Structure formats: C-alpha cells, structure tokens
Amino acid sequence: MPTPTTVRLRGKAVFDEGKALAQNYKHTVIDAGGRDNAGLHNAFLLADLAIVPTGTSGFDAAAMTDLLEVHEVAADYNPDLRLKMLLTRIDPHTKDDQEMLKFLQEYKLDVLASSRLRARDIPTCNNARFDDRGDRQRRPSH
Numbered sequence: 001m002p003t004p005t006t007v008r009l010r011g012k013a014v015f016d017e018g019k020a021l022a023q024n025y026k027h028t029v030i031d032a033g034g035r036d037n038a039g040l041h042n043a044f045l046l047a048d049l050a051i052v053p054t055g056t057s058g059f060d061a062a063a064m065t066d067l068l069e070v071h072e073v074a075a076d077y078n079p080d081l082r083l084k085m086l087l088t089r090i091d092p093h094t095k096d097d098q099e100m101l102k103f104l105q106e107y108k109l110d111v112l113a114s115s116r117l118r119a120r121d122i123p124t125c126n127n128a129r130f131d132d133r134g135d136r137q138r139r140p141s142h
Contacts, residue, residue, distance in 0.1 A: 004111075005021075005025075007021060008040070010038075010039055010040040011037075011039055011042065012038060012042055013042075014030065014032070014038075014039045014042035014043050014046065015042035015043075015045050015046050016036050017055075018030060018042070018043075018046050019046055020042065026030060029098065030043040034063075036066055036067070036070055036130070039069060040070060040072065041073075041123065044070060044071060044074035044078065044123055045074055045077055045078050046078075046079070047081055048080055048081065048082065049082050049083075049084065050071075050080075050081060050082070050083050050084070051084050051085075051086055051112065052067065052083060052084070052086065053086045053087075053088045054086070054087060054100075055087070055089040055100075056087055056088075056089060056090055056091070056094075056096040056097045056099070056100040057085055057089075057096050057100075058096070058099075061099075061100060061103050063101070064104075064107075071083055083109055083110070084109075084110045084111070084112050085104055085109050085110065085111045085112065086111075086112045086114075087100065087101075087111065113115055124132065
C-alpha cells in the first residue's frame with residue numbers, strides 16, 4: 001500500500017496549492033481543524049464533500065450554527081459542496097444525542113452513522129437514510 005503524501009498548508013494556500021495538489025490524486029483529504037479561519041473557508045471552496053465531526057452537546061449545536069454560516073458563504077462560490085455530519089462523543093445516557101439529531105434534521109443536514117449510533121436511530125430526511133459507510137440508501141416511498 002502506498003504511503004500518503006502529506007502537506008501542511010495555511011490560509012489561502014489551502015485553496016491555491018491544494019487545488020494544484022489535488023489534481024494528482026483520486027482523493028484528497030483536508031483537515032481544516034475546528035476553528036473558523038481562512039484555512040476552513042478555503043477548504044470549503046475546494047471540497048466536494050466536507051465531513052464535519054461534532055459532539056452532541058448544546059455547546060456543539062451552538063458552534064454548528066457558525067459553521068453553517070461559513071458553509072452558506074462558501075456555497076455561493078462552490079455550489080457542489082456537500083456537508084455530512086459525523087457525531088462524536090455520543091453518550092447514550094443523555095438526551096443530547098436525540099436533541100442534536102433533531103437539530104441537524106431541522107437544518108436538513110446528512111448524518112453519517114457511527115459505530116455507537118445505529119443507522120436506525122438516525123431520523124430520515126427527504127426519505128433517505130445512510131448505511132454504516134455513510135452511503136445514501138433510498139427507501140421506497142409508498
């Protein structure tokens with residue numbers, strides 16, 4: 001198995017140099033961190049798919065609204081950008097999980113199933129679900 005190429009880029013270089021680098025590979029992964037900064041903005045301009053890890057607390061939901069604003073601006077320049085949420089720090093003993101799922105559903109955000117959150121626990125959105133790999137599975141409509 002080949003060793004992945006890794007490059008550290010910041011700010012606008014994420015877009016400029018990242019675009020050139022991405023042309024040499026089938027898949028390119030950008031870890032933009034969790035802060036609202038120029039690197040995140042430029043990653044959103046370059047990406048086809050953004051997988052966003054997030055916890056399930058109220059604090060995480062509040063931070064998500066900031067990220068959605070960044071996505072909204074980026075979508076004006078990159079309308080093909082898709083967001084998929086990956087829930088982390090899931091605690092089955094609290095109501096946070098279900099409240100976060102409801103919050104994400106209100107914003108019509110796709111949720112990737114995780115090993116601690118079964119796909120059947122994820123509410124359907126637009127008559128679709130996701131399997132454990134995050135692939136969209138159409139359900140027959142009756």
